[in-house]
Amino acid sequence: METFAFYVFAAIAVIASLLVVAQRNPMYSVMLLITSFGALAGLYVLLDAPFTAVTQIIIYAGAIMVLFLFVVMLLNVPREEPLPSAIAGMLGPSGMRLGAVLSVLLAAEVLWALSRIAPGSFAPEHAESVSSVANIGRMLFTQHAFAFEVTSVLILVAMVGAVVLARKEH
């Protein structure tokens, strides 16, 4: 049953992600990205990490994608326009070669990372630490307190930057 659910969610995630880049209509891309995030949340549930699954939905599928939708709706570009020459130049043969090299690099990185996973690292005692919200909170505020605080400062900086950019000059 769980294996079946895994294949269903994985297939949805992969197909939706591929379709995101294959779409001409940005609105459909956004919707497919949300679908893909939803499928990922399903995978997190299967991994006994309900908190991660729910935050995935709330933050990515809920908050961030709504902003994406906003931008797409406000710009109102139902079809992608022919690109201006500066960007079109990057889509020429040389740009494509660069893209090919980058994707090969990415694939190599993923393979390298996967090959380094020790067989025991998915033992149940590790799963325990992500399945309970209390544990995640404790880890976040003790072991990873520095990273947590730095991230919050980073977000604050982004917020201040957005306010400065959005403010009208009088």
Added chain:
Amino acid sequence: MAAWMPSPALLAHLGLIFVIFQMLVLSAAFMVWMERKVCAYIQDRVGPNRVGYAGWLQPFADVIKLITKEELRPKAADALLFSIAPVISAAAAFAAFAVVPFGTSTTLFGLLDEPMPLQVTDVNVGVLVLFAITSMGIYGIVIAGWSSNSKYSLLGGLRSSAQMISYELSYALALAAVVMLAGSLSLREVVMSQSGYWWGFIPKWYIFLQPLGFFIYMCAGVAETNRAPFDFPEAEQELVAGYHTEYSSMSFALFFLAEYVNMVTVSAVATSLYLGGWLGPLLPDWLAWIWFLVKVFLLLFFYVWMRWTLPRYRYDQLMEFGWKWLLPAAVLNLLATAALVLWIG
């Protein structure tokens, strides 16, 4: 028993899901009737009184009318998204109720070996699941607004999403304060932590510890469900009917259904978080769900009452209220609650 037969526990659970689904649909029908009746009396009219006793069958007559109407779609609309939008709205509205507990547990008078809790599923991150599903409901409205290819729909959809994003923050902060007090994210445990009395007669409901939180929750809840006085997405003087201007027949009915089911869910969650859920005096455990129904009904009545009493805000007032008053109040409430919890231990 043959191996292919589902166990009685599974059957009972499926039955429970079916009953809850039907109850939500019926409660939406009841809400339509109540809204029209209460509105009529507030405006010194009688309201629907022809179909059935005191107009009881009016919602069903409306549904039959809607089903038999022609389904229209603007020529320039995006066909796929246009038809998906109401489904997303309605599905999100119904799904949110899955984590709400409405009673203790039952063995169905001894039919089951183990007692079955009166709740579809008790997830240990229930409050967050609720929040996640609510945020998915926005998409139905946004997509409806965009795919109709009409300026009124688009403006309605944009307004609604801006409003929901603004109020979701206060909503979440109000919920977080209750979660802190209860020490759990499961709605059932939140309800259970409210059992007992102070000085023997005041029930230990969180509304008494979190009056400000309750106020914030109710304001944000009204804004989230797009009800008056915050019903900007469908402000008819400015936007015709907002995001569902181009919808007709059953797809319109689905939006309507979603709105009422969302109201029921917001009230049910308020009942669980602030009013002690199914807890109450006098009734035995197996009838405790009656208390839940009574509390939810009172909140729903309050909703309707408010809609026909208060005029609609202006859009800039709504945004100002949300960001400059409600959000700071919610943050202060959260900080004060955290300090209280730390102090008492």
